[in-house]
Amino acid sequence: MASVDRSLVANLPMFAGLAPAEQDELLREARSTRYPKGSAVFDQGAKADHFYLLLHGHLRVEKVTPQGHQSVVRYVSAGELFGVAQAMNLTHYPATAVAAVDSIALAWPSSSWNRLLAKYPSLAASALQTVGSRLQDTQARVMEISSEQVEQRVAHALLRLAKQAGRKVAAGVEIDFPISRQDVAEMTGTTLHTVSRILSAWEQQGLVEGGRQRIVLRDTSRLHVLAEDEAAKPRSKL
Amino acid sequence: MASVDRSLVANLPMFAGLAPAEQDELLREARSTRYPKGSAVFDQGAKADHFYLLLHGHLRVEKVTPQGHQSVVRYVSAGELFGVAQAMNLTHYPATAVAAVDSIALAWPSSSWNRLLAKYPSLAASALQTVGSRLQDTQARVMEISSEQVEQRVAHALLRLAKQAGRKVAAGVEIDFPISRQDVAEMTGTTLHTVSRILSAWEQQGLVEGGRQRIVLRDTSRLHVLAEDEAAKPRSKL
Incomplete structure (x- = not known):
């Protein structure tokens, strides 16, 4: 004690x-x-x-x-x-x-x-x-889960984590604890495969930077646009 | 006042x-x-x-x-x-x-x-x-939304409403305020069409009794079994 x-x-x-x-x-x-x-x-x-x-x-x-x-x-x-x-x-x-x-x-x-x-x-x-x-x-x-596309849900989850536990680094805002793609999948009600596909695409577009158990948000304003995309249609629900 | x-x-x-x-x-x-x-x-x-x-x-x-x-x-x-x-x-x-x-x-x-x-x-x-x-x-x-079948979600939603605002009636437990199928759809992240299909099937099986803006749970124990169905596989999530 x-x-x-x-x-x-x-x-x-x-x-x-x-x-x-x-x-x-x-x-x-x-x-x-x-x-x-x-x-x-x-x-x-x-x-x-x-x-x-x-x-x-x-x-x-x-x-x-x-x-x-x-x-x-x-x-x-x-x-x-x-x-x-x-x-x-x-x-x-x-x-x-x-x-x-x-x-x-x-x-x-x-x-x-x-x-x-x-x-x-x-x-x-x-x-x-x-x-x-x-x-x-x-x-x-x-x-989010009941009305949004999975891409919007992942964007929302990352922005929420960055707001709660973001740390400024040279490349952008790093989520300040180890987080895996499986964790992100379990937070957003989707699969590891889907999260990996989305994050890989975002890495190529310069939105995020990943690593083992590590996520850096490189462009939060474009992630905000993705998360709030008004043109996005509610996904067909079942 | x-x-x-x-x-x-x-x-x-x-x-x-x-x-x-x-x-x-x-x-x-x-x-x-x-x-x-x-x-x-x-x-x-x-x-x-x-x-x-x-x-x-x-x-x-x-x-x-x-x-x-x-x-x-x-x-x-x-x-x-x-x-x-x-x-x-x-x-x-x-x-x-x-x-x-x-x-x-x-x-x-x-x-x-x-x-x-x-x-x-x-x-x-x-x-x-x-x-x-x-x-x-x-x-x-x-x-529920991220791991359950829509049928389980609807069963959970009705049981939760009955626990919160159920009133004993001759036929079972009535949810004590007007509630539409659209309301149930919006609570469970699904569509009116799906909720109607599920509730109609349940009516035929004697699980619930419906009416305009009215839901009676006739067999809460079978609804509990449906809600908690351990054999149910997580739905494929996108």
């Missing part, structure tokens, strides 16, 4: 509205843990004993249907709350959170949630914004 | 944790409005001036993409918070809310949100559960 200094968290939305003494108090109840790349913070279906704040790194959140179909639900970036199952009245985690790179998270016992919520309104506001922005993203994915 | 008696709301999650004097105080800041069937409480893109609690009736929440594709996002039932755009850091409503039947809602100014949240932790908890359960539902739709 490592002790976490207030300076690491003071600027995060969840802590920003609190006095230094309150920040210390909230931190004292947390334990910090390091998760090596590839390890799970929690598993889908496990009892939701803790809720978390990601201090460093990136997590990939995955979900498997009863039929065995796997999907990448989202990525979590530093500063975000996650695993707040308790806040949503769930007793078990609805998905698995895996470290996409070496990561560090703070954990609080779920049993403290209601008490902390009553004591620190900024925790409630932060949790609401976390869950709310996920709802917006997920809603956008429903609209 | 109608005055609302505490007895109408005392058992709702948002009010249940409050003392009677607090309930009265929270109610005094609200105004209550009647929305005739077919009228909009707010429109997609409008400034999010208020947040709401549905006291009576049912609302249909609709969203239109920039490409003009319309989708039914969800239905809101009595007792639920809605239009909490402010809580999600949105300045404008992301969707349109239309009364599916004659409905009554309480409205609070969005500008009071942060003050009320700090004063009444149960408001935060209620909002979190509202937004959280929507996130779960929306996530389930993403999984």
Whole structure:
């Protein structure tokens, strides 16, 4: 158990509205843990004993249907709350959170949630914004999957990742964690074959630059045009 | 402006944790409005001036993409918070809310949100559960749309509606508001033609009973089997 200094968290939305003494108090109840790349913070279906704040790194959140179909639900970036199952009245985690790179998270016992919520309104506001922005993203994915061409969906997914976890590099904006074509396929409800075909075409056109587990957006404005293409017809749906 | 008696709301999650004097105080800041069937409480893109609690009736929440594709996002039932755009850091409503039947809602100014949240932790908890359960539902739709046969998706959608707003009738469980086959198509990312074909087959098999704007689930256990069919193969995804 490592002790976490207030300076690491003071600027995060969840802590920003609190006095230094309150920040210390909230931190004292947390334990910090390091998760090596590839390890799970929690598993889908496990009892939701803790809720978390990601201090460093990136997590990939995955979900498997009863039929065995796997999907990448989202990525979590530093500063975000996650695993707040308790806040949503769930007793078990609805998905698995895996470290996409070496990561560090703070954990609080779920049993403290209601008490902390009553004591620190900024925790409630932060949790609401976390869950709310996920709802917006997920809603956008429903609209995309049910009405858009697969090319538009892939463009939207890459732009969303770049907005959430983009890092300026010489060639453009790099998505700041390892991401495979299979991950992109699972985010967009399509196949590895289709994603590979689309990304290869985009590489040739200078829109993106790929590599093993690596994607750089070289021309975000042309990707935006592709994503929002008003001339695109809704695909025939079945 | 109608005055609302505490007895109408005392058992709702948002009010249940409050003392009677607090309930009265929270109610005094609200105004209550009647929305005739077919009228909009707010429109997609409008400034999010208020947040709401549905006291009576049912609302249909609709969203239109920039490409003009319309989708039914969800239905809101009595007792639920809605239009909490402010809580999600949105300045404008992301969707349109239309009364599916004659409905009554309480409205609070969005500008009071942060003050009320700090004063009444149960408001935060209620909002979190509202937004959280929507996130779960929306996530389930993403999984369904990207991995399931359209027949499974329709079965899931009907079971979800019955759970949210089912009413026991002689023939089974009736969805307690007017719902058209087009609505079901827009909820499941498919076409009117496909939904009609599926529902007609199910009617012949005694699974559902339909009518104009009316759906009764006659055999929910067989619908569950259809929805969860483990033998079902993921459809080929483009």
